[in-house]
Amino acid sequence: MNAYLAYFAKRLVQFVVVVFIGVNLAFVITHASPIDPVEQSIAAVTSFGSTAPEAIAAMRSSLQELYGLKGTVAEQYVTFWSRVLRGDFGPSLSAFPTPVSSLIGRALPWTAGLLIVSTLITWVLGNLLGGLAGYYQRNRTLKLMGVVAMGVHPIPYYIVALMLLIIFGFLWPVLPITGGSAMNLQQGWNWPFVSSVARHSILPALSLILIGLGSWFLGMRSLVSNIVTEDYVVYAETAGLDSRRVLGSYVMRNALAPQVTGLAMSLGGIFNGAVITEKVFGYPGVGTLLVDAVYAGDYGLVLGVTTVSIIAVSVGVLVIDLLYPLIDPRVELR
Amino acid sequence: MLAILRDLIRYNLEFRIGLFLVSIVVVMAALSVVSPYPAGDVYVVPPDLPPSTAHWLGTTSRGQDVFWQLTAAIRNTLFFGIMVAALSRVIALVVGLLAGYSGGWIDRVLMSINDTFIIIPLFPILILFYFVLRDSMSTPLLATIMACLGWAYDARLIRSVALSLKTREFTQTSIFSGMKTHEILAREHLPYVLPIVFSTTMNNMNWSIGIEVTLAVLGFTDINTPTIGGMIYWANQHTALVAGIWWWIAFPIGLVVMTFVGLFLLAVSMNEYIDPRSRLARMGGGR
Amino acid sequence: MSGAAEQAPVLQVRDLQAHFRTHYFGVNREVRAVDGVSFDVNRNEIYGLAGESSSGKTTLIKTIAGLLKPPLEMVGGSARFSFLPDWDAVGRAPPEVVRAIRWRHLSYIMQGSMNVLNPLRRIKHSFRDFAWRHLGGSKAEFDLRAAAHLERVKLDPSVLAAYPHELSGGMRQRVTIALATICKPEFIIADEPTTALDVVVQKDVLGMIRTIQQEMGSSVLFITHDMGVHAALTDRLGIMYAGRLVEDGETPEIFARPLHPYTRHLIGSLPRIGDTEQREGLEGTPPNLATPPPGCRFHPRCPLAMSVCTTTVPAMIETLSGHRVACHAVNPGMAA
Helix, strand or coil: CHHHHHHHHHHHHHHHHHHHHHHHHHHHHHHHCCCCHHHHHHHHHHCCCCCCHHHHHHHHHHHHHHHCCCCCHHHHHHHHHHHHHHCCCCECCCCCCCEHHHHHHHHHHHHHHHHHHHHHHHHHHHHHHHHHHHHCCCCHHHHHHHHHHHHHCCCCHHHHHHHHHHHHHHHCCCCCCCCCCCCCCCCCCCHHHHHHHHHHHHHHHHHHHHHHHHHHHHHHHHHHHHHCCCHHHHHHHHCCCCHHHHHHHHHHHHHHHHHHHHHHHHHHHHHHHHHHHHHHCCCCCHHHHHHHHHHHCCHHHHHHHHHHHHHHHHHHHHHHHHHHHHHCCCHHHC | CHHHHHHHHHHCHHHHHHHHHHHHHHHHHHHHHHCCCCCCCCCCCCCCCCCCCCCCCCECCCCCEHHHHHHHHHHHHHHHHHHHHHHHHHHHHHHHHHHHHHCHHHHHHHHHHHHHHHHCCHHHHHHHHHHHHHHHCCHHHHHHHHHHHCCHHHHHHHHHHHHHHHCCHHHHHHHHCCCCHHHHHHHHHHHHHHHHHHHHHHHHHHHHHHHHHHHHHCCCCCCCCCCHHHHHHHHHHCCHHHHCCCHHHHHHHHHHHHHHHHHHHHHHHHHHHHCHHHHHHHCCCCC | CCCHHHHCCCEEEEEEEEEEEEEECCEEEEEEEEEEEEEEECCCCEEEEECCCCCCHHHHHHHHHCCCCCCEEEEEEEEEECCCCCCCCHHHCCHHHHHHHECCCEEEECCCHHHCCCCCCCHHHHHHHHHHHHHCCCHHHHHHHHHHHHHHCCCCHHHHHCCHHHCCHHHHHHHHHHHHHCCCCCEEEEECCCCCCCHHHHHHHHHHHHHHHHHHCCEEEEECCCHHHHHHHCCEEEEEECCEEEEEEEHHHHHHCCCCHHHHHHHHCCCCCCCCCCCCCCCCCCCCCCCCCCCCCCHHHCCCCCHHHHCCCECCEEEECCEEECCCCCCCCCEC
C-alpha cells in the first residue's frame, strides 16, 4: 500500500511542477516581451482618431489594471498567480465585456469532446490493429496497414486537415467543412442539434484520428513484436494456451502499460493537433478561440487560453497517471 | 559509417525510399541558387497560369513561378528544420547525458523539468511567443525558441542510453584511470549515443517543420521569407482553392509531404539498424 | 506393475537434426545447432543433459518439445513420445493434437524462470490459464486444487492472490514447478531451472523436483551445464558437445568411468574438497556451428586427437553395458 501512496505522491508533485513551470513560462514570456500590450492596445484604439491625453492616461491605467500589469514585477507576479488560481483573466477586449473565463468555458466543452472522443477512438483502434500486426506478422492486410501508417503518420496535423478540407470541401462535398453545428438549431440534448454536432465533428475528428492512428499502430506493433519473445509469452505458448488468450492477456495486456504512459506523454502533442485542426475547420473550441484572439490582439484572452490549456493538459496527464496502477500493479518500478 | 550507409542502401527498402524522397527535396532546395527570379519579388511573371512548358508548376496569383518559388521555400524550410534540430540536439545531449550519468538528485530534477516540457502543450506557448513578439519574431529567433521547447523527448531517449552505458565495464575502467566526467561523456559515450542522435534529428526536423508550416499558414511567422507554410498562407489569402488555382496549394503540399515521409523513413530505418535485437539477428546470432 | 508398456521408453530420439537458417542484410547462414542426436528417456527417471552453453542443449529440447520457430527448423530425424504414438515428433503433429497433450502429458520448466510468469496476472489466473482446461471442475474446485498443490512445494495458498513481483525468486521458482506439475504430466522438460538461484535455494528446489517426480512417476529431461547438479539429481546423463551427443549412460557410471575426453574434462573441472593441485584447462573454444570442424567436432581441443578424428565422425557405440560413447580413441574404427 505504501508503494501506491508513494506513487500517487510522486505524480501529484510532478503535476504541481508542470503547472508551476508552465504558468511561470506564460508569465515570463508575456513580461520579457519588448512590446507592452497596454501601449499596443492604446495604439490600436487611438489610430482611428485623436484622443485626449487625459483619456489616454485613464485608458492606460485601466488597461494596466485589466491586464494585471500594475506595480512592480513582484506585485504583477502575485496578481498573475491569484488570477490563475481564481480562474479570472478579466474581461476579453475583443468581446468586451464578456469575461475571458466564460469565453473559455464556452469553448472548452467543444475541444474536450472532440479531443476525448477522437483520442479514445485513435488509441483503441491503433493499439488493437498495431497489436494484431505485431502478433500476426505475416498477415498481408496488416502489413499494408503498416505501410499506410508509415506514409500518413509523419504528415503534420495541419496538412492532413487541409487535404481533408480539399477533398470534402471541393472534390466531394458531402460533409460540413466548417463550424461546430448548424447555426439555426436550439443548443441542447435534442436530436437535430446532437446529430448536427456529430456531423460537423466528423472531419476534424477524422484528421486527428488519421494522424494519431499511425503512431499508436507503429508503436504497438514494435512493442508487441518485442513482447512475443518475452519468457512469459513463450512459456504460455509452450503450455498450449489458446492463442487468443495469449494475444489478449499476455501480449496485448503487457504492451498496454507503456502505451498508457505514451498516451500521457503525447497528450500535449494531441492537444496541439486539436488546436490546429479546429482552426482549419472553424470548430468553436479553444483552438479557434486562441488563434482568433491573436488576430484580434486580445491579450487577456491569449494569456487565458494558454494558461488554461497548460492546466487542462496537465490535469489530463494526472488523471491518466492516477489510473495507471489499474493497468500495471508494479508502481514501485515507475 | 560509410559501410553502414552501404548496408542500409543495399538491404533496407525503407531507407532507399526515404533517401530517394529526401534527395528530391534536397535537389529542389539546391536549385534555388539558379532561380531566374528573386524569391522575394512578386509580379515577375503573368499571374494564375496553370502548369505548362513555360512554367512547369504554373504561376501564383501574386505573379510568381510556383516551381522556382518552391525551390526557395523548401530551402528555407529545410534550413529552419536543420537549425532547430541542431540547437535542440545540443540541449538534449547535455541534459540526457548529464541526467543519465549523474543519477541521484541531478537526474530527478532534470527529468522532472524534462517531463514538464513533454507534457506542456507547446503550440499555445509558441502562439503566446508570437503574440508578444509580433514583428520581432524572426526566423532565427523562432528556431531558437522551438529548440528550447523541443528537446525533451530526445533527452529522455539519450538518458536511457546513458543509463545503460553507465553500468558497462569500460565506464568503470575510465573512472579508475582517472578520466574526468566530461571526458568520459565525450570520448566514451558519445560514439554510442550518436546513432540515436542521428535518428532523432530526422524526427525533430519533421516536428519543427510541421510546426513552422502550421504557424506560417496561420500568419504567425515572418511571412515575407518564402517558406512552404508561407506559400500556403498566401494561397489561402488569395483563396486559391475557390479560384481554382489548385497548383498553388497542391505542389507545396506534395513537396512538404515528401519531406516528412522521407525524413521519417530515414529515421525509422536507422532505428531498426541501431536496435540491438535486429543487429544481433543480422549478425547471425541467437542461441 | 510391469510389462512392455512399462518398459518402453517415454521418449525415443533418433538422429535428430535442427538447424538455424537466417537471412539478414544479404547474408545467408545455416547453423547446425543439433546434428544427429539419438537417446531414450525411460519411465520414472531423470535424464540429464550436460554441455557448455551453445552446445545445442536448448535447441535440442526445443526441437523435442515442438517449440520450433523460424529461424530454427527441424531438418531430420524423430523424437517420439509414448503418449503421442501416431507422430514421430511433437512439431510434426497438428496444432490441436499438440494443444491437447501440452501440460497434460508434456510440461516444461523454462530457463530464465524469473520471467516466465506474466507480470500483470495474479498467480491463480496463471494456474487457470495453464491447467484448468485439462483438469476441469468448477473455478472454486480448481483453485482449491491449485492451493493444495502449492502446499506440496511448501507455498502458502495466499500466494495464489499475489502478483509475481510480490514474490521472491525462490518462491517464483517454486510456483513455476507447481505450475508445471499440477496436471501430473508423464514428461517434464526442465531447462536450467536453478541456474539463476542462489545455492541454498537451488538445493531446496532440486529436492522438490526429485520428490514430486517420484510421487508422480514422471520422467524428467533435465538440462544444466552444472555437473554438480547432475551428480546430485539425475539417473542417467547425456553429454553434448557442439550439437552432438558424445556420451551417455547411468550418472554414477559416467562419473565413475568417464570414457570421452570431453566428459573427463567436464568431471575433472568439478571442484572437490581438499583440492590442492591446479586443474588442467581445456585449450581453445567451442566451435562455430556455422562452420564446424570436420570429423569429430571435439578434435581441435582433444588431448587424444588422431588423424582419423579430423576426417571421420565417430559412431555412438554401447561400449560398456548401458554406456554409449562416440570417440575413435575408445572405439577404434567405428565411423558413423
